[in-house]
Amino acid sequence: MYIPLFDIDGTLLKGGGGNQAHKNGGSYAFRTVYGLDDKACWDNIITDGKIDKQIILEVVEKNGISHKKALAKLDEAIDATTSYYLEHSNEGTCIAADGAIELLEELQKQNVPLGLLTGNIEAIGIDKLSKAGLAKYFEFGAFGNLALRRVDLIEIARERAIKLVGLQMTTSKFMIIGDSTLDVKCAKDGNIPVIGVSTAKSSSQELAEAGADLVVESLLQKDDIVKFILD
Structure with missing residues (x-):
């Protein structure tokens, strides 16, 4: 077995439902933790099959932030994503x-x-x-x-x-x-x-x-x- x-x-x-609140939580983290334009930062990013820490690092590094700086704030970004999602999770099914x-x-x-x-x-x-x-x-x-x-x-x-x-x-x-x-x-x-x-x-x-x-x-x-x- x-x-x-x-x-x-x-x-x-x-698919759908809670995933939009999840993605919006990522956008919130990119804006508040890394100071990125949350509307443009997702351009050309494929998230399917990737894990959240990997996605966050990929997005911020493609938007000009060094790996060292991205990694230093990664836990803060995870917390921000989570907080946003939990506040908005009822917006999806x-x-x-x-x-x-x-x-x-x-x-x-x-x-x-x-x-x-x-x-x-x-x-x-x-x-x-x-x-x-x-x-x-x-x-x-x-x-x-x-x-x-x-x-x-x-x-x-x-x-x-x-x-x-x-x-x-x-x-x-x-x-x-x-x-x-x-x-x-x-x-x-x-x-x-x-x-x-x-x-x-x-x-x-x-x-x-x-x-x-x-x-x-x-x-x-x-x-x-x-x-x-x-x-």
Whole structure:
């Protein structure tokens, strides 16, 4: 049995909703922490599959701020993004992806521990899942405010699984479920299996070519996903 680590946006949740408040929180941080023009700073920035710390550094460095200065204020920017989001989170609606609840219910019945591996800042990710009725299924997770590289979140997830749930597992017992080729790359870089879900950011072909061990069209393919996890 594998322990699945789920991505949030585009995998567990349908697109839109809370993501606008999340992005606006980033803009608020760019303006108040780094003094950037928050309307122009997102130009030519692709956020799909990236973690929040990585996105913040990429944006501010592309807008002329040195890596050293960007890094020095990174925690302040994370706090500003979080504060803004939590104040405005009711402006959007977070909706569970098709099949998400049924899949999580089945995995719980099979006594599979459920974790998260997401680019979201922890408080933001949990809030999104709570609004969609999904937070209750997850016992631990690794979030985008905890590392600078997505692959490093795998070990953080393992450490949290040990601390919070008492799971004494090696990294090889974990796997990722995500909708981006960067989710697949993260798993491959960490030498763990990955299921690609072609619901939002990447097509089935792109996920397969990136090296996903299983590709599904949506979480409605519950039986295929559960079989992969339990085998």
